[in-house]
Amino acid sequence: MSADLDLAVAVAHEAGAGLRDAFGRLGDLAISAKSTPTDLVSEADVTTERLIRERLEAARPDDAIMGEEGDDRPGTSGLRWVVDPLDGTVNFLFGIPQWCVSIACEDAGGVRAGVVYDALREETWAAVRDGAATLDGVPFRAPQRGGLGTALVATGFGYDAAVRESQARVVARMLPHVRDVRRLGAAALDLAWAAAGRFDAYFERGVKHWDVAAGALICARAGLAVHQLPPAPPAEQGLLVAAPGIADELLALVSD
Numbered sequence: 001m002s003a004d005l006d007l008a009v010a011v012a013h014e015a016g017a018g019l020r021d022a023f024g025r026l027g028d029l030a031i032s033a034k035s036t037p038t039d040l041v042s043e044a045d046v047t048t049e050r051l052i053r054e055r056l057e058a059a060r061p062d063d064a065i066m067g068e069e070g071d072d073r074p075g076t077s078g079l080r081w082v083v084d085p086l087d088g089t090v091n092f093l094f095g096i097p098q099w100c101v102s103i104a105c106e107d108a109g110g111v112r113a114g115v116v117y118d119a120l121r122e123e124t125w126a127a128v129r130d131g132a133a134t135l136d137g138v139p140f141r142a143p144q145r146g147g148l149g150t151a152l153v154a155t156g157f158g159y160d161a162a163v164r165e166s167q168a169r170v171v172a173r174m175l176p177h178v179r180d181v182r183r184l185g186a187a188a189l190d191l192a193w194a195a196a197g198r199f200d201a202y203f204e205r206g207v208k209h210w211d212v213a214a215g216a217l218i219c220a221r222a223g224l225a226v227h228q229l230p231p232a233p234p235a236e237q238g239l240l241v242a243a244p245g246i247a248d249e250l251l252a253l254v255s256d
Helices: 002-023 043-059 089-093 161-177 187-196 209-222 244-254
Strands: 031-033 040-042 064-067 080-087 100-107 110-118 123-128 133-135 138-140 152-155 180-182 201-205 225-229 238-242
Touching: 002 043, 002 080, 002 100, 002 110, 002 123, 040 043, 040 089, 043 064, 043 080, 043 100, 064 209, 080 089, 080 187, 080 209, 100 187, 100 209, 110 187, 110 209, 123 187, 123 209, 133 209, 152 161, 152 187, 161 180, 161 244, 187 201, 187 209, 187 238, 201 244, 209 225, 209 238, 225 244, 238 244
Parallel strands: 064 080, 152 180, 152 201
Antiparallel strands: 031 040, 080 100, 100 110, 110 123, 123 133, 133 138, 201 238, 225 238
């Protein structure tokens, strides 16, 4: 597993360096919409995923690859790489420094290694299934918040208007019971920051596997409770991570 993580980290760092350069010349990037007019994809997303795929295919030609911006590539090794080349695309395109690269490796037992690389802050969040969560190679554990009333909770919103309306009702129900809410716009970084205690919890419905595969492993290995959220139509299934002392109470508030 450490070899998987070493590869993921090396590729994420190379991809992040390219994104840092692109972030400095945003006016030159081609931009288009995907599922809705607010769901954007840029030349940087596509170019970065192409680079990541090329590096992974060269190093692991028998492994499968799932990426946000490209077709799934089948494999024969039993391993699959799950790639979000630029999580926080809207932030990136608006010049907001809250975005990252997320790469995970999984097998039949789930995610076995993952990295979330914050290229602007040069913070590398990582974990393997049988090891500790690390920040820049240094192990850490999540702080243990004991009361929901003093918890800082992160969340995110979908692109579809009906989904946003549903999510707004959930946040309105939860808000009186917590310290405050943050919405920063990059799910993988939200998870990494929750693992480190910059948030006490994070939840969101509608996230995709590539958004959360690496971050959820980092949270689990840091000692947070990790719960799958069932669909709440029109919102799809999601994820909640929180300090164990507040997880059940928060889960009850955000469940329909």
